[in-house]
Amino acid sequence: MAEKIELTRNDRLSVAWRSQFLQGSWNYERMQNVGWAYALIPAIKKLYKTKEDRSAALKRHLEFFNTHPYVASPIIGVTLALEEERANGAPIDDTAIQGVKIGMMGPLAGIGDPVFWFTVRPILGALGASLAASGNILGPILFFVLWNVIRMSFIWYTQEFGYKAGSAITQDLSGGLLKDITKGASILGMFILAVLVERWVSIKFAVELPAKQLAKGAYINFPNGNVTGGKLQQILGDQASGLSLTKMAPNTLQANLDSLIPGLMGLLLTFFAMWLLKKKVSPIVMIVGIFIFGILMRVLHIM
Amino acid sequence: MSIISIVLVVIIAFFAGMEGILDEFQIHQPLVSATLIGLVTGHLTAGIMLGGSLQMIALGWANIGAAVAPDIALASVASSIIMVKGNNFTPAGISVAVASAIPLAVAGLFLTMIVRTVAVGLTHGADAAAKEGNYRAVERLHLVGILLQGLRIAIPTVLLIAIPASAVQSALASMPDWLTGGMTIGGGMVVAVGYAMVINMMATREVWPFFAIGFALAAVSQLTLIALGAIGVALALIYLNLSKMGGNSGGGSNGGGSGDPVGEILDQY
Numbered sequence: 001m002a003e004k005i006e007l008t009r010n011d012r013l014s015v016a017w018r019s020q021f022l023q024g025s026w027n028y029e030r031m032q033n034v035g036w037a038y039a040l041i042p043a044i045k046k047l048y049k050t051k052e053d054r055s056a057a058l059k060r061h062l063e064f065f066n067t068h069p070y071v072a073s074p075i076i077g078v079t080l081a082l083e084e085e086r087a088n089g090a091p092i093d094d095t096a097i098q099g100v101k102i103g104m105m106g107p108l109a110g111i112g113d114p115v116f117w118f119t120v121r122p123i124l125g126a127l128g129a130s131l132a133a134s135g136n137i138l139g140p141i142l143f144f145v146l147w148n149v150i151r152m153s154f155i156w157y158t159q160e161f162g163y164k165a166g167s168a169i170t171q172d173l174s175g176g177l178l179k180d181i182t183k184g185a186s187i188l189g190m191f192i193l194a195v196l197v198e199r200w201v202s203i204k205f206a207v208e209l210p211a212k213q214l215a216k217g218a219y220i221n222f223p224n225g226n227v228t229g230g231k232l233q234q235i236l237g238d239q240a241s242g243l244s245l246t247k248m249a250p251n252t253l254q255a256n257l258d259s260l261i262p263g264l265m266g267l268l269l270t271f272f273a274m275w276l277l278k279k280k281v282s283p284i285v286m287i288v289g290i291f292i293f294g295i296l297m298r299v300l301h302i303m
Numbered sequence: 304m305s306i307i308s309i310v311l312v313v314i315i316a317f318f319a320g321m322e323g324i325l326d327e328f329q330i331h332q333p334l335v336s337a338t339l340i341g342l343v344t345g346h347l348t349a350g351i352m353l354g355g356s357l358q359m360i361a362l363g364w365a366n367i368g369a370a371v372a373p374d375i376a377l378a379s380v381a382s383s384i385i386m387v388k389g390n391n392f393t394p395a396g397i398s399v400a401v402a403s404a405i406p407l408a409v410a411g412l413f414l415t416m417i418v419r420t421v422a423v424g425l426t427h428g429a430d431a432a433a434k435e436g437n438y439r440a441v442e443r444l445h446l447v448g449i450l451l452q453g454l455r456i457a458i459p460t461v462l463l464i465a466i467p468a469s470a471v472q473s474a475l476a477s478m479p480d481w482l483t484g485g486m487t488i489g490g491g492m493v494v495a496v497g498y499a500m501v502i503n504m505m506a507t508r509e510v511w512p513f514f515a516i517g518f519a520l521a522a523v524s525q526l527t528l529i530a531l532g533a534i535g536v537a538l539a540l541i542y543l544n545l546s547k548m549g550g551n552s553g554g555g556s557n558g559g560g561s562g563d564p565v566g567e568i569l570d571q572y
Contacts, residue, residue: 020325020327020328021325021327021445021449022325023324023325023326024321024324024325024445024446024448024449024452025422025425025426025444025445025447025448025449026324026419026422026448027419027420027421027422027423027425027426027448028419028420028422028423029423029426030426033426033429034422034425034426034429034441034444034445034448035445035448037429037433037441037445038441038442038445041438041441041442044438045438051435051436052436053436054436054438055433055434055435055436058429058432058433058436058438058441059430059433059434062426062429062430062433062441069325069326069327113365113504114504114505117365118363118365118501118504118505119505121329121362121365122362122363122501123532125332125334125358125359125361125362126358126359126362126528127528127529127532128334128355128358129334129354129355129356129358129359129362130355130528131355132334132338132351132352132354132355132358133352133355133356134352135348135349135351135352136351137338137347137351139334139351139354139355140334140335140338140351140354143329143332143334143335143358144328144329144334144335147329148328148329151327180543183509183543184539184540184542184543185539186505186507186510187510187513187535187538187539187542187543188513188532188535188536188538188539189501189505189510190502190505190506190510190511190513190514190517191513191514191516191517191531191534191535191538191539192517192531192532192535193498193501193502193505193514193517194513194514194515194516194517194518194521195517195518195520195521195528195531195535196362196494196498197495197498197518197521198517198518198521198522199521199528200359200494201491201492201494201495201498202491202492203491203492204488204491261518261519261522262522263518263521263522266492266495267518269492269495270495270498270499270502271499273495273496273498273499274499274502274503276499277499277500277503278503283373283496283497283500284373284409284412286496287373287405287493287496288405290489290492290493290495290496291402291405291485291486291489291490291493292489293489293492294485294486294487294488294489294490294491294492295481295482295485295486295488295489296485297485297488298481298484298485298488299481299485303488
């Protein structure tokens with residue numbers, strides 16, 4: 001009776017490390033397939049000793065694969081568990097392994113993309129960028145460190161989770177915890193996005209509207225002729241308490257818009273961009289269009 | 304730039320190129336790569352500021368499925384070099400560098416597509432190696448793939464460095480005011496596109512109210528981003544807990560339409 005071959009913690013760490021290079025030879029035919037095989041090679045070497053077995057294992061892991069690079073980790077974990085069983089003689093065929101891979105990659109990509117690309121990265125990126133805008137080195141450092149701590153712990157713990165749960169993980173995906181995480185992330189994401197739209201989309205109109213006549217008492221009435229010390233003191237006091245120096249108040253379009261709610265035009269522009277995206281207008285076209293629009297507005301002195 | 308700076312910049316570009324496809328450590332993100340280039344060329348603060356501005360534009364750019372986002376790696380590396388060569392580290396100089404990043408990001412898109420097509424050949428090489436059970440060859444082919452992605456950014460970087468600084472400087476100096484001013488205005492607005500992409504991805508009927516709360520609170524300028532983040536986390540936790548207490552009646556929240564009211568209005572236009 002042969003001893004049971006097991007993947008040690010070190011084998012699994014080695015696979016997790018290599019899984020970071022999953023997308024390295026991304027290609028239009030089978031996408032992440034070579035990267036996937038590359039990640040599993042330490043396990044294949046451990047589990048299969050003959051040339052035929054290794055060849056078969058490599059071939060089965062060079063099939064089409066594509067998902068979000070981080071959520072590939074739980075799939076790798078499950079695959080490791082299946083391969084280990086198979087190497088020890090369990091009747092797990094190629095289609096079972098392929099089925100688990102294909103079955104998990106779609107739904108998991110559906111979690112990985114919004115959580116990592118559209119919530120965690122924008123939030124950390126915005127945090128870093130707002131510090132960086134004033135030249136603060138903490139901006140890039142915070143972004144880099146926080147991101148990689150989150151990412152590496154995610155990769156390792158979900159791979160371990162997948163390995164322990166084996167094929168049972170597929171059932172768990174419909175369970176509560178993951179749902180809570182995605183929902184919580186999208187709530188936080190929408191909240192922060194609104195903040196970003198308000199704070200960072202900058203549209204400033206340079207248009208001057210006709211000046212407003214101020215009510216009596218809202219401006220300082222300058223006396224004709226000489227000013228005595230007492231009068232001067234009163235005038236300076238009036239100005240300090242916020243009275244206008246002139247009868248007419250300057251009135252800009254921007255000030256009027258800001259009195260509704262600051263950032264309104266940015267919000268409208270964002271909604272317009274969302275609408276264009278839904279109409280399948282390419283983001284690149286929109287970006288170029290916005291720059292042309294900006295130049296036009298400058299030439300016409302509107303902004 | 305000194306020889307050492309040039310070598311370091313090319314190395315950074317190489318790593319940014321690899322990361323552009325791997326998307327793991329995020330070295331290719333402008334916040335990191337522009338800062339690093341600023342550091343090795345002796346203009347750290349300007350590099351950080353450039354990185355911050357570019358990061359804002361690129362927040363929503365992501366590789367989804369087989370789709371390729373504009374190439375932020377080339378954009379941030381090349382615009383950092385343009386800024387250093389232009390020798391203008393004022394906010395105006397930085398916004399010109401930001402504006403130059405956009406066409407570069409588009410150009411980089413095509414380079415990525417070329418490498419991803421070339422990598423099809425690597426896959427077939429790996430098939431042949433697998434037939435022999437030769438795992439070393441599979442590993443080698445994969446590393447070649449990563450190498451190609453690194454060169455995708457490193458080679459344009461070398462070319463850009465080879466252009467004399469005076470040519471870059473005079474090209475930047477000859478830009479008229481309406482162009483640089485217009486670019487600055489455009490740069491202020493262009494971030495909306497990135498946010499729109501992200502919002503379209505996440506929006507559901509359930510989470511729109513949180514958008515409204517966020518927008519209104521953001522107008523209070525005393526609240527820092529970290530304070531707002533804390534409010535957002537708290538709101539999310541409160542909501543999740545309350546919806547669980549709601550028990551069975553809470554189950555219906557996922558029903559009805561596409562679950563994205565603003566999206567529906569936009570659709571109907």
